[in-house]
Amino acid sequence: MRIAINAIFLQNNPMEGYGHYTAEVLSRMVALHPEDEFLLLYDRAWQIPFITAPNVHSVLVPPAARHPLSFKYWYDIKATRAVKKWKADVWFQPYGFCSVTSSVPQVLMIHDLAFLHHPEYISWHQRAYYRWFTPAFLRKAKQVITVSEFSKADIIKTYRTDETKIQVNGGAVRKGFQPMEWEEKQAVKDGYADGREYFLFIGGIHPRKNLLNLLKAFSHFKKWQHSNMKLLVAGRKAWQYDDLLEKIKTYKYREDVVLLDYLPEEQLQRVTAAAYALVYPSWFEGFGLPILEAMQCGVPVICSNTSSMPEVAGDAALLVDPADPDAIAKEMLSLYRNEGIRNAFITKGLERAGQFSWDTSAVAIYESLRKAALSV
Template sequence: MVIAINTKALLPDKLEGFGYYIEEIFSRIAKNHPEHDFYFFFDRPFDKKFIYATNIHPIVIKPQARFPLAWTIWYNWMLPIYLKRIKADVFISPDGFCSLTTSVPQCLVVHDLAFLHYPQFISKAHLRYYQKNTKRFLNKAKIVVTVSDYSRQDMLQHFQLAANKIQVIGNAANAIFQPVTEAESESIKTKYTDGAEFFIYTGSIHPRKNLINLLKAFSLFKKRLRSNMKLVIAGRLAWKTEEFTKLLATFKFRNDVIITGYLQRNELAILTASAYAMVYPSYFEGFAVPPLEALQCAVPAIVANSSAMPEVGADAYLYINPESAEDIAEKMMLIYKDENLRSRLIANGSERVKLYNWDDAAEKMWQCIQLAATTE
């Protein structure tokens, strides 16, 4: 088969959610199936490190597609030309967008429908694009893959789709996320927190991640316990961050909040494994990989009790009401004071992470690709 894949999110030194997903899944599939040709479609110059096998052929398709008009041109005008040129048997798009103008069968990955639930956290132009096209994308695709049963049910509720069209393939934590030695932990604390214990949030900074309430909760934690605990926020400023940066500038405990910016994965893994606990108060997630990465590092995770997160974590997470800074603070204090609870969550987490495996996910994706290519 000739298999084309949208790999626009493979950005050197900027890998995040979609990019990590593509790397984990499609590097494995290409290596496992050398008898097939894989075409990676980029929208800008690419790093050769993303060409994971000799049967991967990179192609740059212009323009750079980072806003609605460019998305329309890239997917509907330019992409069909290249799909026809390489005689593609199937096209896979991991970012929720597909081509409405090609006749090539498509396998579409939709991680969540956050734009329906929290439209205020997305730009108006992007929101209009999602509102106009998501249903069309779902109808156009031969097979739709999503990352949790929550997201599957969400799509079935909001769009009239055949239930067997949507396949669930869960995410996983990268193998680099592992427990660290005490010496490694102390070294990373010296580097980031002057040796103090710390809570950690990892991920980009934007309103849906609910970091305003995290700051408020951390303030309550500090006032009530008077500990030297720090809060590390490991991620880049994404969009609509004005309220967050304004609050942080006047935050009483701002010297106890460390913003690392974007980190390479190996550094992020060591930092995560050195934390006392992860706090992940996001309002809405189709899966949420960072808390699972924490579990794999033997670090407990305090996680919102919303969307797909209880499905993923079950009894391995300590749950919070993301709307309540008071509740977030109480759970941070609880895990700080109750070592038995912390140990139990770590033990539960070590079992929970065994359910999610990138090798299994890649094999299931391969089956979906074959299904999309042969579905009439």
């Protein structure tokens, strides 16, 4: 079988959620099926291939697809021609878009419908593109994959998609996220937090991540506890971040807030494993990989009680209303003041993270690709 893969997010500049998911499942499929050919379609020149093997071919298909007009041109014309030229049997689309012109059967992955629930966080032209074409993408795809039961129910309710067409395959923890010894943790704290304990947030700096309420919660925590704890924010400046950065300039505890920007993988693993707790009060997530990554590192988690996050966390995290900074702060305080509670959630988290598997998702997605290829 010759499998075409949309690889436009497999770029290290930096690679984030969509790209990580694709890289993890694709690397496993390539290894499990040496009899198949995998065709990776890039819209820009790649620096270092993420996946190399004798059965992998990387193909450059310009121009870069980074705005609605270029999306249509790339998916419906340029990439469609490349897939036809290479005589692919099936085409995996991991990023929510697909071609509406290709005759090659496609498996579409939609992580979430955040553009509908929080349209204010994306530009009007991207919002219009999502709203106009997502129904067509769902109709065109032979199979649809999403990452949580929450997102599956959301897609069915919104677009009345046949539920038998949708398969749930969640994420899992990447290699390297693991507990560290005390000496290693202290070295990280010395390097990033002046030797102090710290709460950690992981994610891009933009309104959907709800960093403003996290700062308010951190203020409450500092007032109530008078500790020297710090708050580290690991993530790139994504969009609509100017207002937040201005507020930080006059923030009372600004000396205890460290903006780390995007961290390379190895550094992120170490900063995660050395954290006192992860605080993840995002408004909306299709899955929320940082929750599981922190759990696998033996770090307790406070996360939102909205969208897919309760499904991912189970009973292994402290769930809070992301609109209530007081509630977030109280859970930060409960972990700080009660080591028994903290240790209990560390144990639960390690068990919970172990229930998710990239291998399982890779096998299930490959089966979806096989079925789609046979549907012609």
